[in-house]
Amino acid sequence: MGVLAAVVVAAGVATPAAAAAPVSRAACPDPGPGLLRCLTTYTSGAARTLADGPAGWGADDLASAYRLPGEPGPDTVVGISIAYDAPNLEADLAAYRAQYGLPPCTSANGCFRKVNQQGAAAPLPPADFGWALESTLDVSMVSAACPSCRIVVVEGNSPGFADLAETEDTAVRLGAKVVSNSYGAREGGVPLSFASHYQHPGVTVVASSGDTGFTAASYPAVLASVVAIGGTSLARDPDSPRGWTESTWSGSGSGCSAYIAKPKWQKDTHCGKRTVADVAAVAEDIAIPFSDAGGWRSVNGTSASAPFIAGLIGRSGHAGTTQPADFYARADRFVDITTGSNDRTGTGQKCGGDYLCVAGPGYDAPTGVGVPDGLAGF
Template identity: 80%
Template structure:
């Protein structure tokens, strides 16, 4: 179901409709933004309505404190880098939802009043904002939450496109940069092709690091804009506690995380893998499975999944590193040894790696592999 409604009140109604269980549907994850057809981008979040918990009951899923531990983030908050969020439609309760998340994890307030939080339309104005959409609002909530977990000191600029069309979201990218973003996160994707690639220049800004989700349908055609050589393509992992390891955590390739071999983009000189003659996705990875967010329209705390979580988290790490706008995808490969190599799992849900013949394009292994790239963060050193 693809829901679009006008205004705050109808957005809440849309949430109720979206969350109401269908009589014929089995309980389980559903796409926040189901495929709306050609010439549009799709947000990459899935959620389980039955897992929603009230504010007083607390989070379910991995929270900011878990991610700090798993990825060995420093105690110091870092600089106040501006991180841009390119997104479609309005999320009317976004600032309040972010406030609940940050309060839960002891993060400093990030508000319009203190200059940390800004939300504008695709032209950069505070009003009028686009119409509201429950699924994209859920995505927005995830994006700002993950940036906050990665970089509590970063300022956040959310730029809302009128639609998820290629042109509108390309404009949000340009606007985020114009408003001072040094890193821009894009938690959406579409199959690469001539139509989306016509807007590639909007994801190439000198002095800005652009980050994008690799996709949520496993090993398949490469996803735009992640496939662009100028973009840091972020794959997904499944995270678990492992008290028997020195790290205290275990991680494997998320079975739905996107990877692919481009049919269009020339292989960058910094990519050395040999079974894809053009650009390979992804470059790096982070948790994409069971991440906690708070969304009032959804009913409270809920776990969500998707490389939509991985990309803004990595964007926040660029912001926290102080090298946003300087570092890009090439640097990841140059500093591959500074990441935690992910050597287990695959992203071929139906065939357990058969789709790529057990190759690194869909099966994690030692060194570079397409589902997890050079690995997952180990502090900020690789960025």
């Protein structure tokens, strides 16, 4: 997305103004009541061409940071529930996988499938730039986490609660053992009336915790049947045994439900009902190819961490049996995140310095029990 230079006229002489600094933009602006929102932001300005290559964390970085095994894993079907069509999705997925040396995942070899919310190959819903960016991020992160997994993308007619609930059911019907949802809305009576669509026997459901920090809990992540995924900021750290370090991403969604009863597997004491999130992964500075914007983009959001965790669940071979309670039972198998805050001030003042918005030893709401350390926690 190019930025046109402005012209300033001063004392009768026209001079070019300084180019506007890149800003972070929401891929899906607030849609208003009754609709869900994709949880991705991207940096404005010119994209890097495919020839330029990526800028940001790629599949090889994530494999190193999370100590992923060398073997590819099973061919678990991972479902992506999404709104609208991404016309160039398969081509962008091919570009991502080629960049990082991952095996092809195409409709021809049976690895990739894209359908409408009823499960048919056509007609597909109308295209939308923001949701297409989200779709591309989702399939890229599943690929980074599980190169051997098959991917089924189910595109809803709209981001309405009913349409996306149907995409969830369709993904399961088409064989998905884990379904990723990179969207959210403030919890409330209307969205919660669709809760049953996010609970399927033998299926693991994950959802992004949100991108606006400490606030009201986000649906569907807040559901007790859903693994709520928070976000971190990742950095290289040559002085640590891991070689990497992470802190709370400032946008990582966390909250205390006003509706969902406290699950017996959650033991935190300052929220009487369901607390979001359960576990976390990187959510900042992710590189993906997006041909609708002319090349590689750097994107942010718990919409990156959710499909990444979904892919790891698929890679573990335990998709379907893995449920939210398991992350708490295996908390010692995750890397605890102990620094950072998601109250957007960086001080923790919005929650009084509490674990609901400030990371610390043990469970905290922005990053849950921590981030993956290989597949041990899955």
